[in-house]
Amino acid sequence: MNLSDLALFVAATEAGSLAGAARRSGTSALQASRRIAALEQDMGIRLFHRTTRALTLTDEGERFLPYARTMIDAQAEARAALGFDGGQVTGTLRLTASLAFGRKVVTPALIDFLKLHPQLEVNLVLSDDILDMVVQGLDLAIRVTSRLRESSLVARRLADNPRGLYASPSYLAAAGTPRRLAELAAHDCLPDGSTGYWTFRTGERTIRQKIGGRLSTHSIDAIHQACTEGAGIALLSEWDVKEDLASGKLVPVPIADAKPEPMIIVALYPSARLLPSKVRLFIDYMHARLMS
Structure with a gap:
């Protein structure tokens, strides 16, 4: 499985079109289409429904998307660990927060965090609904809650919330x-x-x-x-x-x-194993910012 083709697949889902993904990847729309077709053939599943006006994920594509993102993030982590990226945090940090807290606290923090890491991109989802992080392909959730509840997610307490x-x-x-x-x-x-x-x-x-x-x-x-x-x-x-x-x-x-x-502010993420540096660094940054 070609990781550059996986990256193209993820880019297509985010751009909503193969042409947009091709522009991001510096290739032609025709070449992008051929690479996605080769990826589908390699996996034996159809990833997209294609029409002349729309590109939407199939059910199989929806299920595969978080795994594709994980593989891409793992490659970035490996490159960073071996010094190939000059120690810089790269890739896309995908996180969610509630509407009011996200707007007033998380967004200003992210703006300052991006200034510290110019090679990083962020996709922030503001919602008061509790999202399925694996299905949505999210790296991190920042939540205000009354207690740490039992769940499959890893939770780290960031600060009190008076x-x-x-x-x-x-x-x-x-x-x-x-x-x-x-x-x-x-x-x-x-x-x-x-x-x-x-x-x-x-x-x-x-x-x-x-x-x-x-x-x-x-x-x-x-x-x-x-x-x-x-x-x-x-x-x-x-x-x-x-x-x-x-x-x-x-x-x-x-x-x-x-x-x-009393309530607390917590960071939630799917797994403590191989936690990407972009996630770990932002959690540490939020903790220090909230405690200052």
């Missing part, structure tokens, strides 16, 4: 400021749409406090916006409210008898 209750000054002026946990029941709160309660810790105990309000949504960005516009009290991460606290759009709402359940 949270608090926040509201706009206009909301508190109109509705008053709750001081104790039970008082939240009388306020408009902004739940994330999946539950009707928030989880708090008091001493060693965990408490689920029932909350209610006229607006609920699965979007943290929408909750944040509604909170700044005076719609109620929101439970938000510190990284999400720094600018609003500085400008006075939001103020903390401390509760005397409880604190929000």
Whole structure:
């Protein structure tokens, strides 16, 4: 199996056409078509459905794509280990993060990381859905979670994710400021749409406090916006409210008898075996950045 043909196959899936893959690879569309056909013959499967206007993966092509990427990454790792690439990180780092955290924290980190590694490319997927990393061909997921759950993925804790209750000054002026946990029941709160309660810790105990309000949504960005516009009290991460606290759009709402359940920021990846340097270096970079 020719690794350059595998690279062409991956390039075609990313470009959406053989012509685009050919341009990336410095070859002609005709030659690219012949090489993909030779790869399909070698493997004994059809990788693409081809029409005059579209190029889409077959089911076999979908299943083969993450393995093709792994083989290409392994070659890059071997070249780097042997000094063929001058010690530079190369290839494409494919990762996912949630929408709000990815936009505010991960994207700025990636921009700075790319400046340190000019031969690296990044494909960032922002989604609040939990994606199948193997099927999607992802190297890494950065997530905010309440605990490390048992799964087939390897997890590394990057940093704590402190949270608090926040509201706009206009909301508190109109509705008053709750001081104790039970008082939240009388306020408009902004739940994330999946539950009707928030989880708090008091001493060693965990408490689920029932909350209610006229607006609920699965979007943290929408909750944040509604909170700044005076719609109620929101439970938000510190990284999400720094600018609003500085400008006075939001103020903390401390509760005397409880604190929000702590959360953590974790890196998830399919396997610790032969972890590509691009993944390891970005995990280390994110850890140092979040802890600074």
